[in-house]
Amino acid sequence: DVQMTQSPPSLSASLGDRVTISCQASQTLSTSLNWYQQRPGEAPKLLIHSASELHSGVPSRFSGRGSGTGFTLTISSLQPEDFATYYCHQSYITPQTFGQGTRVEIK
Protein backbone atom coordinates (compact mmCIF):
# COMPACT_ATOMS: atom_id res chain seq x y z
CA ASP A 1 0.00 0.00 0.00
CA VAL A 2 1.09 3.58 -0.62
CA GLN A 3 2.13 5.32 2.59
CA MET A 4 1.30 9.03 2.81
CA THR A 5 3.30 11.17 5.22
CA GLN A 6 2.13 14.68 6.03
CA SER A 7 4.08 17.39 7.77
CA PRO A 8 3.75 19.07 10.08
CA PRO A 9 1.14 17.14 12.14
CA SER A 10 -0.12 20.46 13.43
CA LEU A 11 0.67 24.13 13.15
CA SER A 12 -0.40 27.38 14.75
CA ALA A 13 -0.92 30.42 12.56
CA SER A 14 -2.57 33.83 12.59
CA LEU A 15 -5.24 35.28 10.36
CA GLY A 16 -3.69 36.44 7.12
CA ASP A 17 -0.67 34.12 7.40
CA ARG A 18 0.60 32.05 4.50
CA VAL A 19 0.60 28.36 5.39
CA THR A 20 2.13 25.40 3.58
CA ILE A 21 1.48 21.73 4.31
CA SER A 22 3.58 18.95 2.80
CA CYS A 23 2.69 15.42 1.77
CA GLN A 24 5.18 12.74 0.78
CA ALA A 25 4.18 9.47 -0.88
CA SER A 26 6.09 6.20 -0.60
CA GLN A 27 5.87 5.70 -4.37
CA THR A 28 5.20 7.88 -7.37
CA LEU A 29 1.62 9.06 -7.80
CA SER A 30 2.08 11.12 -10.97
CA THR A 31 -0.42 13.87 -10.12
CA SER A 32 -3.12 11.67 -8.57
CA LEU A 33 -2.96 13.52 -5.26
CA ASN A 34 -5.90 15.26 -3.64
CA TRP A 35 -6.43 17.50 -0.62
CA TYR A 36 -9.40 17.53 1.72
CA GLN A 37 -10.44 19.92 4.48
CA GLN A 38 -12.30 18.65 7.52
CA ARG A 39 -13.84 20.88 10.16
CA PRO A 40 -14.83 19.39 13.54
CA GLY A 41 -18.01 17.35 13.35
CA GLU A 42 -18.20 17.57 9.56
CA ALA A 43 -17.41 15.27 6.68
CA PRO A 44 -14.27 16.03 4.66
CA LYS A 45 -14.59 18.39 1.70
CA LEU A 46 -12.52 18.22 -1.47
CA LEU A 47 -10.29 21.25 -1.99
CA ILE A 48 -7.73 20.26 -4.61
CA HIS A 49 -7.63 17.33 -7.04
CA SER A 50 -4.98 16.15 -9.44
CA ALA A 51 -2.30 17.84 -7.32
CA SER A 52 -3.09 21.38 -8.42
CA GLU A 53 -6.66 21.65 -9.70
CA LEU A 54 -8.98 23.72 -7.53
CA HIS A 55 -12.32 21.97 -6.94
CA SER A 56 -15.46 23.84 -7.89
CA GLY A 57 -16.39 26.56 -5.40
CA VAL A 58 -13.11 26.45 -3.46
CA PRO A 59 -11.56 29.87 -2.80
CA SER A 60 -8.51 30.79 -4.84
CA ARG A 61 -6.39 31.30 -1.71
CA PHE A 62 -5.97 27.50 -1.74
CA SER A 63 -3.40 26.07 -4.12
CA GLY A 64 -1.60 22.79 -4.64
CA ARG A 65 1.68 21.82 -6.24
CA GLY A 66 3.77 18.78 -6.88
CA SER A 67 4.07 15.56 -8.80
CA GLY A 68 5.64 12.17 -8.32
CA THR A 69 6.14 11.73 -4.59
CA GLY A 70 6.20 15.26 -3.16
CA PHE A 71 3.23 17.60 -2.87
CA THR A 72 2.22 20.78 -1.06
CA LEU A 73 -0.97 22.58 -0.14
CA THR A 74 -0.72 26.32 0.40
CA ILE A 75 -3.22 28.71 1.91
CA SER A 76 -2.12 32.17 0.84
CA SER A 77 -3.93 34.18 3.52
CA LEU A 78 -5.57 32.30 6.39
CA GLN A 79 -9.22 33.09 7.01
CA PRO A 80 -11.25 32.18 10.12
CA GLU A 81 -13.02 29.35 8.30
CA ASP A 82 -9.70 27.75 7.32
CA PHE A 83 -8.88 26.56 10.80
CA ALA A 84 -9.44 22.85 10.29
CA THR A 85 -7.62 19.60 9.61
CA TYR A 86 -6.24 18.93 6.14
CA TYR A 87 -5.64 15.51 4.60
CA CYS A 88 -3.79 14.47 1.50
CA HIS A 89 -5.22 11.48 -0.38
CA GLN A 90 -3.86 9.37 -3.20
CA SER A 91 -6.15 8.03 -5.90
CA TYR A 92 -3.35 6.67 -8.09
CA ILE A 93 -3.74 3.07 -7.02
CA THR A 94 -6.05 1.01 -4.83
CA PRO A 95 -6.23 0.72 -1.95
CA GLN A 96 -6.57 4.47 -1.76
CA THR A 97 -4.79 5.96 1.24
CA PHE A 98 -4.85 9.18 3.26
CA GLY A 99 -2.17 11.08 5.08
CA GLN A 100 -2.49 11.32 8.83
CA GLY A 101 -3.70 14.91 8.69
CA THR A 102 -2.41 18.37 9.55
CA ARG A 103 -4.34 20.37 12.08
CA VAL A 104 -4.25 24.13 11.52
CA GLU A 105 -4.91 26.02 14.73
CA ILE A 106 -5.26 29.66 15.67
CA LYS A 107 -2.15 31.23 17.18
Place this chain on the structure above:
Amino acid sequence: QVQLQEAGPGLVRPSDTLSLTCTVSGDYMSSSYWSWIRQPAGKGLEWIGRIHTTGNRNFNSYLRSRITMSVDFSKNQFSLKLTSVTAADTAVYYCAQEWGQKSLPVSWGQGIAVTVSS
Protein backbone atom coordinates in the same frame (compact mmCIF):
# COMPACT_ATOMS: atom_id res chain seq x y z
CA GLN B 1 -25.69 16.65 -6.85
CA VAL B 2 -26.54 13.50 -4.97
CA GLN B 3 -27.04 13.36 -1.22
CA LEU B 4 -25.90 10.39 0.84
CA GLN B 5 -27.14 9.22 4.21
CA GLU B 6 -25.66 6.46 6.33
CA ALA B 7 -27.83 4.27 8.53
CA GLY B 8 -27.23 1.43 10.94
CA PRO B 9 -26.83 0.53 14.61
CA GLY B 10 -24.78 2.84 16.77
CA LEU B 11 -23.65 0.00 19.00
CA VAL B 12 -22.31 -3.39 17.95
CA ARG B 13 -21.06 -6.16 20.22
CA PRO B 14 -17.51 -7.49 19.86
CA SER B 15 -17.23 -10.40 17.43
CA ASP B 16 -20.54 -9.46 15.77
CA THR B 17 -21.04 -8.09 12.26
CA LEU B 18 -21.32 -4.36 11.67
CA SER B 19 -23.91 -3.62 8.96
CA LEU B 20 -24.37 -0.17 7.45
CA THR B 21 -26.37 1.13 4.51
CA CYS B 22 -26.00 4.31 2.53
CA THR B 23 -29.06 5.72 0.80
CA VAL B 24 -28.47 7.83 -2.27
CA SER B 25 -31.00 10.55 -3.08
CA GLY B 26 -31.23 13.31 -5.62
CA ASP B 27 -30.31 11.07 -8.51
CA TYR B 28 -30.22 7.44 -9.48
CA MET B 29 -27.10 5.45 -8.69
CA SER B 30 -25.24 6.24 -11.86
CA SER B 31 -22.30 4.28 -13.13
CA SER B 32 -19.82 5.15 -10.41
CA TYR B 33 -17.78 3.83 -7.54
CA TRP B 34 -19.43 4.06 -4.12
CA SER B 35 -17.06 4.13 -1.16
CA TRP B 36 -16.81 3.64 2.59
CA ILE B 37 -14.31 5.56 4.72
CA ARG B 38 -13.99 5.58 8.50
CA GLN B 39 -12.46 7.77 11.17
CA PRO B 40 -11.79 6.74 14.78
CA ALA B 41 -12.39 9.52 17.26
CA GLY B 42 -9.58 12.05 17.18
CA LYS B 43 -7.74 10.19 14.42
CA GLY B 44 -7.33 10.30 10.67
CA LEU B 45 -9.31 8.95 7.75
CA GLU B 46 -9.08 5.31 6.71
CA TRP B 47 -10.29 4.13 3.32
CA ILE B 48 -12.30 0.92 3.74
CA GLY B 49 -13.18 0.12 0.16
CA ARG B 50 -15.47 0.77 -2.77
CA ILE B 51 -17.94 -0.95 -5.06
CA HIS B 52 -18.83 -0.06 -8.64
CA THR B 53 -22.33 -0.30 -10.04
CA THR B 54 -20.96 -3.07 -12.28
CA GLY B 55 -20.00 -5.04 -9.19
CA ASN B 56 -16.25 -4.46 -9.23
CA ARG B 57 -14.84 -4.06 -5.73
CA ASN B 58 -11.61 -2.85 -4.14
CA PHE B 59 -10.83 -3.17 -0.44
CA ASN B 60 -8.41 -2.01 2.23
CA SER B 61 -5.60 -4.55 2.47
CA TYR B 62 -5.94 -5.04 6.24
CA LEU B 63 -9.74 -5.30 6.30
CA ARG B 64 -10.23 -7.26 3.10
CA SER B 65 -10.98 -10.61 4.74
CA ARG B 66 -13.77 -9.09 6.86
CA ILE B 67 -15.52 -6.85 4.29
CA THR B 68 -18.59 -7.42 2.17
CA MET B 69 -20.04 -4.67 -0.03
CA SER B 70 -23.16 -4.73 -2.17
CA VAL B 71 -25.47 -2.46 -4.14
CA ASP B 72 -29.28 -2.52 -4.10
CA PHE B 73 -30.49 -0.58 -7.13
CA SER B 74 -34.16 -1.03 -6.21
CA LYS B 75 -33.58 0.94 -3.01
CA ASN B 76 -30.86 3.26 -4.34
CA GLN B 77 -28.61 1.98 -1.58
CA PHE B 78 -25.25 0.41 -1.09
CA SER B 79 -24.07 -1.41 1.99
CA LEU B 80 -21.09 -2.40 4.07
CA LYS B 81 -20.72 -5.46 6.28
CA LEU B 82 -17.69 -5.84 8.53
CA THR B 83 -17.41 -9.13 10.38
CA SER B 84 -15.76 -10.06 13.68
CA VAL B 85 -15.60 -6.49 14.95
CA THR B 86 -13.42 -5.37 17.86
CA ALA B 87 -13.04 -2.11 19.73
CA ALA B 88 -10.56 -1.06 17.03
CA ASP B 89 -13.51 -0.83 14.60
CA THR B 90 -15.14 1.91 16.67
CA ALA B 91 -15.30 4.96 14.41
CA VAL B 92 -17.42 7.37 12.43
CA TYR B 93 -18.23 5.66 9.14
CA TYR B 94 -18.75 7.74 6.02
CA CYS B 95 -20.18 6.70 2.69
CA ALA B 96 -19.20 8.63 -0.41
CA GLN B 97 -19.59 8.79 -4.17
CA GLU B 98 -16.47 8.87 -6.28
CA TRP B 99 -15.90 11.35 -9.04
CA GLY B 100 -15.65 8.94 -11.90
CA GLN B 101 -13.06 10.76 -13.94
CA LYS B 102 -10.69 11.14 -11.01
CA SER B 103 -11.48 8.09 -8.84
CA LEU B 104 -11.75 10.11 -5.67
CA PRO B 105 -14.54 10.59 -3.09
CA VAL B 106 -16.30 13.84 -3.88
CA SER B 107 -19.78 13.65 -2.30
CA TRP B 108 -19.91 12.46 1.30
CA GLY B 109 -22.59 11.48 3.76
CA GLN B 110 -22.64 13.16 7.15
CA GLY B 111 -21.22 10.05 8.84
CA ILE B 112 -22.56 7.64 11.43
CA ALA B 113 -20.85 6.90 14.74
CA VAL B 114 -20.48 3.20 15.52
CA THR B 115 -19.21 1.92 18.85
CA VAL B 116 -18.07 -1.65 19.40
CA SER B 117 -18.66 -2.58 23.01
CA SER B 118 -20.32 -5.23 25.10
